[in-house]
Amino acid sequence: MRRKGKTGLPSSSGRDFNMRSSSPPTQDLGRHLSALCVYRHAARTSVVTMPTYKLTYFDAKGLAEGIRLLLSYMGKDFEDNRLAFAMDPTSPWHKLKSELKYGKLPVLEIDGQQISQSTAICRYLADEAGLLGANAWENLQIDIIAGSVKDLAAGLAAIFAEQNADTKAEKLKVLKETTVPFYLNIYDDTVKDNNGYLANGKLSWVDLWFLGYAETLEAVVEEPIFDKNGSTNAPNLCTERKN
Numbered sequence: 001m002r003r004k005g006k007t008g009l010p011s012s013s014g015r016d017f018n019m020r021s022s023s024p025p026t027q028d029l030g031r032h033l034s035a036l037c038v039y040r041h042a043a044r045t046s047v048v049t050m051p052t053y054k055l056t057y058f059d060a061k062g063l064a065e066g067i068r069l070l071l072s073y074m075g076k077d078f079e080d081n082r083l084a085f086a087m088d089p090t091s092p093w094h095k096l097k098s099e100l101k102y103g104k105l106p107v108l109e110i111d112g113q114q115i116s117q118s119t120a121i122c123r124y125l126a127d128e129a130g131l132l133g134a135n136a137w138e139n140l141q142i143d144i145i146a147g148s149v150k151d152l153a154a155g156l157a158a159i160f161a162e163q164n165a166d167t168k169a170e171k172l173k174v175l176k177e178t179t180v181p182f183y184l185n186i187y188d189d190t191v192k193d194n195n196g197y198l199a200n201g202k203l204s205w206v207d208l209w210f211l212g213y214a215e216t217l218e219a220v221v222e223e224p225i226f227d228k229n230g231s232t233n234a235p236n237l238c239t240e241r242k243n
């Protein structure tokens with residue numbers, strides 16, 4: 001059985017080794033050094049490294065602005081990589097598209113790992129940001145709003161994709177006169193009933209997501225959804241934006 005020396009460490013030689021003794025036996029020194037190495041390794045591995053974020057999207061707000069807002073809310077530094085959209089198959093966008101798993105933007109790289117699908121990205125970030133719902137029911141309320149914004153976005157994407165000028169103009173008219181007022185009325189009532197937010201009476205990722213997207217919507221319909229004076233058809237949404 002090994003005895004403990006005055007250092008508190010076991011002495012393999014069976015004799016005490018203390019500070020006043022002559023040189024320690026090499027095996028004791030070896031053990032002390034390896035203990036020190038373990039300690040230094042633990043210290044090194046416990047150093048917190050900050051993840052790097054790179055967001056790639058077109059030079060627009062669209063589906064990426066909510067992610068930019070979330071990253072900013074979280075105080076994260078991120079590379080805001082904006083590409084020019086081009087139909088030309090030799091363009092940088094088309095080269096990147098052929099390399100992307102789903103062939104679409106936005107894509108967020110966290111420490112070089114690519115993640116796609118804008119709402120999935122938002123939900124992931126919201127977990128760290130503390131902007132998820134408190135339970136499954138609250139998350140459901142958030143997802144319902146997010147799903148409806150995606151429906152609205154699909155209508156807008158269809159207009160962008162339309163090649164025929166007359167059909168495009170017709171679709172834009174329907175979007176302006178029917179689709180957008182339909183959704184804005186719902187969101188305006190929702191905000192009124194939810195303490196100025198879109199779900200659960202408190203700030204969640206879907207507020208940032210919607211606000212980011214709504215600015216693109218404003219640009220397309222060429223009418224303000226949010227008026228600085230609060231005088232729009234959606235006064236409660238104006239209040240939410242100011243919040």
Ligand SMILES: N[C@@H](CCC(=O)N[C@@H](CS)C(=O)NCC(=O)O)C(=O)O
Nearest residue numbers: 062063103104105106116117118119
């Ligand atoms: N479900 C995807 C949709 C992504 C999407 O449709 N992105 C469009 C831009 S808003 C895109 O990459 N369009 C170019 C293309 O499809 O070639 C998401 O939410 O991220």
